Amino acid sequence: MPTLRTLLAIPASLVLALAPAAAQNAPVETSPAEAVDAVLPLLVTEGGAPAAALLARDGTHARYAAAGPDIGRTDRFRAGSITKTFVATVVLQLASEHRLSLSDTVEQHLPGLLRGHGTDGRRITLCALLTHTSGLADFTEATHGTLPLTPPQAVRIALALPPARPDHFAYSSTNYVVLGMVVRQVTGRPYAAEAERRIIAPLGLTGTSFPESRTALPSPHGRAFAADGSDVTELDPRVAGAAGELVTTLADLDRFYAALLDGRLLPPRRLREMLATRAAHGSYGMGLFPVKLPCGTTVWGHNGRISGSYVRSAATADGRRVLTFRVNTDAITDPRLEPALLDAEFCPRIW
Incomplete structure (x- = not known):
């Protein structure tokens, strides 16, 4: 479900307020990497996740970070509503x-x-x-x-x-x-087969698949945990179907959203339709939703929640900068952390 807009009305200083140790040692000028690195561990220590990871891409440059055990850059995971x-x-x-x-x-x-x-x-x-x-x-x-x-x-x-x-x-x-x-x-073909032919294969998303009734995650993967701590790594994806069965990787989601927003998957007219939010009164386009950050930057993307996994992808409107982060549980218990992480990545500033 899309992140509530009200969660975004937070001061930029929340990044440092939530991480006082980082604030004490922060340089005067803070890069996105440093700001994000201050927030990511809080998804574990304050947000209740066993582990968290992110992959940010700016053009051809990629940056990976992780916190907590048993989580890896190339892990396959369930992406829910993405x-x-x-x-x-x-x-x-x-x-x-x-x-x-x-x-x-x-x-x-x-x-x-x-x-x-x-x-x-x-x-x-x-x-x-x-x-x-x-x-x-x-x-x-x-x-x-x-x-x-x-x-x-x-x-x-x-x-x-x-x-x-x-x-x-x-x-x-x-x-x-x-x-x-x-x-x-x-x-005459399942939506999964059409997505494979039209998106997954052309973009080389080698870690992305639609598992249909397969309950096991492809390797490599870590463990997935429900909110009560039970292991839900094996799951029948037919609980979500076309609304949420996707299995993917951090790198594949970054590549997908970059390609979508820079026009490689849709003609200009159709991409404009996808980004138009009038019908949903500003809340949603077509398979994407916008978030306006405190610095004025608007990012586009989606989140996904399914038992044992929460994922969020966000990108600038031109697709040049994109961030995907995930935790290996259903949700982040502190609702301030997701907007703080997006703010840290897409709104670099001098503290």
């Missing part, structure tokens, strides 16, 4: 090929799927699915992301829940499950 950016990219590519239109209704592609309980697929467009303005309830509210489901099962669960208000932003994983079904209907 899957949505991949699915949105595939849908926009299909639109650019005139194989579908964003103004198409769900009913045109999947007749009868969205009917009943106040929902009518004849009134829900693909654009509304992409921007989370469809009114579809989130099936994970009922399953808590622990029950393996087929896409039709996930949709049926969502339809039994009270719908959200149409045309208003309400983040719902059901939207992207339906989009995965649309991709299959239009192409």
